[in-house]
Amino acid sequence: MAGMRIGMQTIALSTRPxxxxxxxxxxxxxxxxxxxTEFDFVTQDxxxxxxxxxxxxxxxxxxxxxxxxxxxxxxxxxxxxxxxxDLLNQIITASFSARDLGIPFIGLYGACSTMAESLALGxxxxxxxxxxxxxxxxxxxxxxxxxxxxxxxxFGAQRPPTSQWTVTGAGATxxxxxxxxxxxxxxxxxxxxxxxxxxxxxxNNMGAAMAPAAADTLLALFSDTRTMPEDYDLILTGDLGxxxxxxxxxxxxxxxxxxxxxxYTDCGLLIYDRxxxxxxxxxxxxxxxxxxxxxxxxxxxxxxxLRRIIFMATGALMSLTSSQQGESIPGIAHAVVLESPxxxxxxxxxx
Amino acid sequence: MILMxxxxxxxxxxxxxxGELLVLRTKLTPARILVGYIIAGVILSAFGLYAxxxxxxxxxxxxxxxxxxHALAQGVKHAVxxxxxxxxxxxxxxxxxGGITAAILFGTLIAFLFKPHAK
Amino acid sequence: MDKQRIHxxxxxYSWLTDQLSPPSPLGSGLFQxxxxxxxxxxxxxxxxxxxxxLLDLNARDASTFASISLIxxxxxxxxxxxFDKIGKYAGAGSFVPITGxxxxxxxxxxxxxxxxxxxGVGAKLFTIAGPVLVYGVGASxxxxxxYALFIH
Numbered sequence: 001m002a003g004m005r006i007g008m009q010t011i012a013l014s015t016r017p018x019x020x021x022x023x024x025x026x027x028x029x030x031x032x033x034x035x036x037t038e039f040d041f042v043t044q045d046x047x048x049x050x051x052x053x054x055x056x057x058x059x060x061x062x063x064x065x066x067x068x069x070x071x072x073x074x075x076x077x078x079x080x081x082x083x084x085x086d087l088l089n090q091i092i093t094a095s096f097s098a099r100d101l102g103i104p105f106i107g108l109y110g111a112c113s114t115m116a117e118s119l120a121l122g123x124x125x126x127x128x129x130x131x132x133x134x135x136x137x138x139x140x141x142x143x144x145x146x147x148x149x150x151x152x153x154x155f156g157a158q159r160p161p162t163s164q165w166t167v168t169g170a171g172a173t174x175x176x177x178x179x180x181x182x183x184x185x186x187x188x189x190x191x192x193x194x195x196x197x198x199x200x201x202x203x204n205n206m207g208a209a210m211a212p213a214a215a216d217t218l219l220a221l222f223s224d225t226r227t228m229p230e231d232y233d234l235i236l237t238g239d240l241g242x243x244x245x246x247x248x249x250x251x252x253x254x255x256x257x258x259x260x261x262x263x264y265t266d267c268g269l270l271i272y273d274r275x276x277x278x279x280x281x282x283x284x285x286x287x288x289x290x291x292x293x294x295x296x297x298x299x300x301x302x303x304x305x306l307r308r309i310i311f312m313a314t315g316a317l318m319s320l321t322s323s324q325q326g327e328s329i330p331g332i333a334h335a336v337v338l339e340s341p342x343x344x345x346x347x348x349x350x351x
Numbered sequence: 352m353i354l355m356x357x358x359x360x361x362x363x364x365x366x367x368x369x370g371e372l373l374v375l376r377t378k379l380t381p382a383r384i385l386v387g388y389i390i391a392g393v394i395l396s397a398f399g400l401y402a403x404x405x406x407x408x409x410x411x412x413x414x415x416x417x418x419x420x421h422a423l424a425q426g427v428k429h430a431v432x433x434x435x436x437x438x439x440x441x442x443x444x445x446x447x448x449g450g451i452t453a454a455i456l457f458g459t460l461i462a463f464l465f466k467p468h469a470k
Numbered sequence: 471m472d473k474q475r476i477h478x479x480x481x482x483y484s485w486l487t488d489q490l491s492p493p494s495p496l497g498s499g500l501f502q503x504x505x506x507x508x509x510x511x512x513x514x515x516x517x518x519x520x521x522x523x524l525l526d527l528n529a530r531d532a533s534t535f536a537s538i539s540l541i542x543x544x545x546x547x548x549x550x551x552x553f554d555k556i557g558k559y560a561g562a563g564s565f566v567p568i569t570g571x572x573x574x575x576x577x578x579x580x581x582x583x584x585x586x587x588x589x590g591v592g593a594k595l596f597t598i599a600g601p602v603l604v605y606g607v608g609a610s611x612x613x614x615x616x617y618a619l620f621i622h
Contacts, residue, residue, distance in 0.1 A: 151577070151598075152467065154551060154581065155557070157381050157565070158561040161491070162491045196476070212478075216476055219476065247490055251478065362511070363508050367507025367563045372496075372500060375493075375561075385570065393609035397613045397617075410511050410533070414540065416567070416570070418568075420609070423607065424609075427617070436618045439618055443607050457541055457542050457576065461576050465549035466580070467551075
């Protein structure tokens with residue numbers, strides 16, 4: 001039986017699409033962080049042997065996708081759809097990669113929520129029987145994001161303590177109904193988020209702009225699936241950073257659905273050592289949640305160390321134009337529930 | 352001589368520290384602060400308040416961007432005295448042409464010689 | 471569906487955000503801007519003195535000579551990737567002096583060179599410095615008109 005919608009926003013995937021390929025390509029600074037040894041590849045050169053930083057990001061994206069497909073025991077021509085996006089105008093990283101790959105392309109823009117958005121849509125395509133194999137990908141690059149959203153690299157300005165550091169990296173995930181490689185995790189539910197805006201206008205405080213959307217999606221997921229935060233080994237947000245993390249905890253306390261401290265963290269806090277790497281509030285960018293999920297989280301689901309998790313990437317849906325016109329920053333968060341293929345899946349509380 | 356350097360250091364440092372206060376305690380971007388500083392320089396100079404600071408602190412007053420505004424205002428003033436109303440249009444850029452030309456020239460030159468560095 | 475699932479309002483959330491966002495440390499920030507800014511001005515004074523005593527320039531030309539020298543130095547430091555580190559440390563200490571104006575012109579020209587000589591280098595030179603010139607020149611013209619019509 002195909003999947004069904006439960007509640008207003010959540011879809012239960014009865015066929016439990018399998019994740020069987022994963023790849024994370026990261027930059028130098030990310031390689032020097034706490035997860036440095038877990039990435040498939042760390043480039044020491046931010047230009048990645050290309051002429052421009054934009055081409056470097058595209059090459060990271062392309063290489064991550066090819067690696068994920070290869071690790072999943074497949075070939076590019078056996079993949080029906082590529083779902084993905086990035087942060088650059090008109091998502092050129094994703095579409096230029098799709099040009100090189102020749103896989104039918106569904107371009108997505110969810111700002112930094114793109115990894116979860118693509119996983120959610122890809123899983124639904126499989127669950128609905130519309131495809132047997134899809135690949136999902138997202139990326140960001142510090143140098144391309146910086147010139148598009150902030151200042152030139154050599155401009156001497158200070159960053160406020162609330163600002164976050166855009167991750168250089170690309171992550172790709174292969175989803176399959178008939179996996180040819182060991183299964184890393186199964187996607188059991190997806191929850192598509194609403195756009196939520198509580199009026200934050202400070203582009204140097206993205207975590208604060210996105211935290212309300214994260215709370216909104218979490219509350220929807222818990223209510224639709226009749227679960228509690230304690231039913232998950234880990235609730236992982238995408239790139240809220242320290243301030244967004246603290247705000248989400250506070251918002252959830254106020255909604256009487258507190259997140260247990262030891263079961264909630266954020267990819268932006270995992271990827272860098274904030275004491276020594278000078279990244280202020282933490283990491284951000286599409287690549288942040290994409291590389292942390294693929295390099296750090298999926299292997300732990302495969303081993304059974306994590307049994308059921310919520311992976312929820314958050315995005316800030318502003319542009320330079322809207323920011324300069326003084327508009328507030330709308331946020332979005334998409335969640336996917338991932339379960340370990342290992343025996344002894346976490347039982348749900350009796351309702 | 353030594354005293355002049357001390358005064359340049361103290362006054363220049365104070366003008367910069369005031370800018371930093373705006374950076375740390377307001378949401379103003381560097382570009383907005385610079386615009387504010389140059390307009391402030393023109394206004395202070397127009398009221399005759401900036402010239403005494405230049406006499407007192409030398410480069411401590413001319414090197415910060417308020418000094419750029421002062422140079423614009425003084426240029427306009429002298430040009431008006433020499434050639435009347437038309438001086439309001441010619442004086443400002445004439446007086447500051449050295450700095451502006453240097454920035455354009457060296458900016459272009461450096462853009463050809465170097466590449467931006469990854470951080 | 472209830473449109474507002476999170477029961478809070480923008481005023482409360484804005485307050486909460488301010489509570490949880492750490493402010494920049496004031497003391498060290500001001501001190502760093504002060505001593506770097508002061509040092510740059512002192513350097514300007516030294517170059518100006520060289521102009522007067524060694525190159526026989528008058529006071530106004532010596533001041534222009536100091537500006538040009540500082541702009542050249544900034545352009546070079548921007549090119550080799552050092553100026554942004556000074557700016558990160560000193561903040562207004564390096565962008566309020568003429569060095570900041572120079573860095574604001576050189577850094578985008580460098581960054582956008584790949585977009586071509588006309589719309590890359592040529593246009594982007596003025597993305598940050600343009601407004602400074604526009605409002606500086608604008609203010610001086612207003613002053614000039616008032617001076618010519620009412621004072622002179």
